[in-house]
Amino acid sequence: MEKLSKNNNVPTIDLSVFFRDGDEEAKKAVKEKVGRACTEYGCFMAKNHGISAELMSRAMQLCREFFDLEDEEKLKCSPIAAGPAWRIPAGYTKHPAHSPDKNEHLLMLAPQSGLNVLPNSPPGFKDAVEELFENFTKTGELILSILTDYMDFPPNFLKEFNQDRSWDWMNIKRYFPATEPDSVGISSHKDGNAITFVFQDDVGGLELLKDGRYIPIPPSPGTLVCNLGDIFQVLTNEKITSPLHRVVSPKGSSRYSFSFFYNMGGDKWIEPLPQFTTEIGEPPKYKGFMFKEYQALRIRNKTHPPYGESVDITHYAI
């Protein structure tokens, strides 16, 4: 079988075929590539994913302008309410000094939620991030449909399983320049959701653990990093594993990124599916849990002492 990528790098996959009619053979081949990347890396980079280059560069430019504002201005977007136990509150937060992670971020929920605290300045910022949010949602749906076919689920299985869009969020971040050689922008972690899309600027620093070593996920204009989260690891009983990844602090300049978290309905029960367990005689590797219960556990240790000691999916391992 042809290697997915040279040098063990995360493969880049062109999704343009899904935006035209017909060409079923080509679609099948791309689905195969996506599925293999997800099983081998838990991650791939997507080109021609349906989000316009114009929107991406406009949003990135406005994101820089937002974070360049004085703290006083940014703090006007501080979270209004503490938010529920399962979610980091919407709004602007700078990581406290004791945090190992050196970044500041603006967390955003669905535009229709009425829960966002978005700035009026720079002009156009709010419209751009709302448009980006809606676009990421569509990309999420596309990846679910690709994985449904690759995994041989009944048509629309994943779409129906993950139909509640009110739990998605987007985190817009600025990573501060490194102050010491091994400064951490975001410490090593796995994402606890279904799929994360990362759109990074040209600075670099995102790394993924593969076969015991961190490999860089280099920036590439217009490309989205698609990272599978713990939900897929549990549902597939580890046929797909969510990759450990981190961001090394940039040298000399700030780094900006958008991470969109395609989540699950909070009350959704997550457990290894029969197709990956009983039907093939494999014991389940995880106990079942409710999505919001897992999120609450993950967030608790980020906001309460002992900081940094994060609960991860091994919490439910059998």
Ligand SMILES: O=C(O)CCC(=O)C(=O)O
């Ligand atoms: O900023 C990035 O490149 C990735 C951020 C990340 O891993 C996260 O927000 O979970």
Ligand SMILES: [Fe+2]
């Ligand atoms: Fe992450």
